[in-house]
Amino acid sequence: MSASRMNVAFGAVFTGAVMLLYLPILTVALYAFFPVERGSIDLSAPTLGYFADLAGNVSVLEALANSGLAALLSSLLSLVVATLYAAYLREKSGPFKVAFEALIYAPFFLPPIVVGLSLLLASASSGIPRGVATIVLGHSLFTLAVVYRIISVRLANLPPSLVQASADLGASRLQTIRFVTIPHLMSAYVAAGLLAALLSFDETLITALVAGDTTTLPLRLWAMMRVGFSPSINALVVVVVGICLVLSLAAFATLSRETRPA
Amino acid sequence: MLRAAPKTAGEYVPLVGLRDVAVDYGALRVLQPTDLTIAEGEFLTILGPSGSGKTTILKLIGGFLSPSAGQVSFKAADITGLPPERRPFNTVFQDYALFPHMSVAENVAYSLRVKGASRSERLDEARKALELVGLAGFGDRKVAQLSGGQQQRVALARAIVAKPSLILLDEPLSALDAALRHQMQSFLKSIQRQLGTTFVFVTHDQQEALAMSDRIVVMNVGRIVQIGSPAEIYNDPFNAFVATFIGRNNLLPATPLPEHRDRFTTEIGVVQARSGEAAGVDADCQLAIRPECISVRRRGLELASEQKNRIEGVVREVAFAGTHYGYRVAAGARCTVTLECSGRHNETDGPLSVGEDVEMSFDPQDTRIIRT
Numbered sequence: 001m002s003a004s005r006m007n008v009a010f011g012a013v014f015t016g017a018v019m020l021l022y023l024p025i026l027t028v029a030l031y032a033f034f035p036v037e038r039g040s041i042d043l044s045a046p047t048l049g050y051f052a053d054l055a056g057n058v059s060v061l062e063a064l065a066n067s068g069l070a071a072l073l074s075s076l077l078s079l080v081v082a083t084l085y086a087a088y089l090r091e092k093s094g095p096f097k098v099a100f101e102a103l104i105y106a107p108f109f110l111p112p113i114v115v116g117l118s119l120l121l122a123s124a125s126s127g128i129p130r131g132v133a134t135i136v137l138g139h140s141l142f143t144l145a146v147v148y149r150i151i152s153v154r155l156a157n158l159p160p161s162l163v164q165a166s167a168d169l170g171a172s173r174l175q176t177i178r179f180v181t182i183p184h185l186m187s188a189y190v191a192a193g194l195l196a197a198l199l200s201f202d203e204t205l206i207t208a209l210v211a212g213d214t215t216t217l218p219l220r221l222w223a224m225m226r227v228g229f230s231p232s233i234n235a236l237v238v239v240v241v242g243i244c245l246v247l248s249l250a251a252f253a254t255l256s257r258e259t260r261p262a
Numbered sequence: 263m264l265r266a267a268p269k270t271a272g273e274y275v276p277l278v279g280l281r282d283v284a285v286d287y288g289a290l291r292v293l294q295p296t297d298l299t300i301a302e303g304e305f306l307t308i309l310g311p312s313g314s315g316k317t318t319i320l321k322l323i324g325g326f327l328s329p330s331a332g333q334v335s336f337k338a339a340d341i342t343g344l345p346p347e348r349r350p351f352n353t354v355f356q357d358y359a360l361f362p363h364m365s366v367a368e369n370v371a372y373s374l375r376v377k378g379a380s381r382s383e384r385l386d387e388a389r390k391a392l393e394l395v396g397l398a399g400f401g402d403r404k405v406a407q408l409s410g411g412q413q414q415r416v417a418l419a420r421a422i423v424a425k426p427s428l429i430l431l432d433e434p435l436s437a438l439d440a441a442l443r444h445q446m447q448s449f450l451k452s453i454q455r456q457l458g459t460t461f462v463f464v465t466h467d468q469q470e471a472l473a474m475s476d477r478i479v480v481m482n483v484g485r486i487v488q489i490g491s492p493a494e495i496y497n498d499p500f501n502a503f504v505a506t507f508i509g510r511n512n513l514l515p516a517t518p519l520p521e522h523r524d525r526f527t528t529e530i531g532v533v534q535a536r537s538g539e540a541a542g543v544d545a546d547c548q549l550a551i552r553p554e555c556i557s558v559r560r561r562g563l564e565l566a567s568e569q570k571n572r573i574e575g576v577v578r579e580v581a582f583a584g585t586h587y588g589y590r591v592a593a594g595a596r597c598t599v600t601l602e603c604s605g606r607h608n609e610t611d612g613p614l615s616v617g618e619d620v621e622m623s624f625d626p627q628d629t630r631i632i633r634t
Contacts, residue, residue, distance in 0.1 A: 161357055164326060164353075165359035166376075167346040167347045168347070168351075168352055168353045169347075169372050169373035170348075170377060170424070171376040172347060172376070179372070179375070180361060183361075183364075184363065
């Protein structure tokens, strides 16, 4: 097969895959903006009415607020814990470090149902009431893997001579952390924080197990779909996809700027 | 921020001292017990091949490394255990180590910032330091926007802004191209004169060391081999290592003739050394003759001046080096002599070519005895 035919073949497969993935989402989005009359879509009357319905729905707004709060708090918690781990493990090597890092990465790769059940049992036996607090803990646990990875790699890239230069110029250890190390990590913090918020925002399975009576946006969506389809479900999907899209684009823009060679 | 340089030549005030300082990495001793005194206001170069321990000495002075034994002192005080941030020395790092997230001015003013100086004072001092290194108006730039030579100047400005007692420079010119390196050599030297600050400069480049230094410390395999002015080091090398590491040299194994005090048998015949040099030499040694001290002419031509050491040979290699021709001439059974002839003052009546029979000669005054 010639190179140009190969290109055409690859192009066709790629286009097919993209269509398969994104057409359903596009269809749902389309249905969120146009009324449906007797099974067929009426493209002549675009409307934001379904979004207005959502904005007036107290339980949806409450779920949105919970999701936002959980995403914010769990990503902040992840950032703090990941920084401490990265700083601690930076000087370490050998089997101890490998084992420690495996423990950090495990919750991300374990089946969510296992992580969720473990957290459920832990909260039951420790007496922590289920709610936003347990959601935040659960989300931090599995976003920590991603956040730790980004921060530890960035920290490893800090040239030792910068730290030496700072000390040489009279800075105390705390001043070096404040003026050199943290600014060096800043773009990693932004990227890791956005990714953690994104992962937290659309997480469903672990959340379902540890949420108790609290509802997050994905849980609310799930609950609405079980009752039966309504146009506001389409609108809610658009909202969830939109937020995820913005977070992931921002995260990857930061990451790619960060990894570009100086 | 400018400090006058009142030091008159010959005035020697000890500033930093190393006493019996040794460094071990595990079982490996990278620095043998070493004594060194650095005088106030001098430009001292530590010169040696890689692994000779020169950067180890720099780290000991800067406080980045603790000696396994011995003492480091500043003026009269023992500073052996003092961390870098509490020593009044600043370093220009090999990779410059500029902070990439700060502007040029913020980099320069960093030492003032950690001391708590006000913003206006910082900006003012940074501006003056940048002016001094020839980068006036560059304060707002990002470090990444500067060329290697400009980054080098920023690193220097950052090191001098807090008026340290001593500046350590760790092979700062090694990343620059040849033309820029020459320019930076004279620039560094003139800044040092202007400030009167003590510079301790580490390099493996002997030409750099000769061009810039008041004194040179030559190191090899963890020891100081020789300390002296550039002329002393070049003209009176202590041993074969110094003779060949600083500049180039022809080293001839030699045996003294018992009845003639200054005469030696060598592979290329009997050679007369500088008179008086040979006192006390009664064992085998080496004779060192610099390539530029040997004159050469086509065999059969009349000698322009009568010299005592005359050797016949055959040209094996010719290399044109711009300012001179470099020749390698086979002489005796197994010996090759390297020599240089400046284009204008040679006595050869035009450049020699490979295969020509020549006669070389050199003055006994230019022959050094290296004890082995």
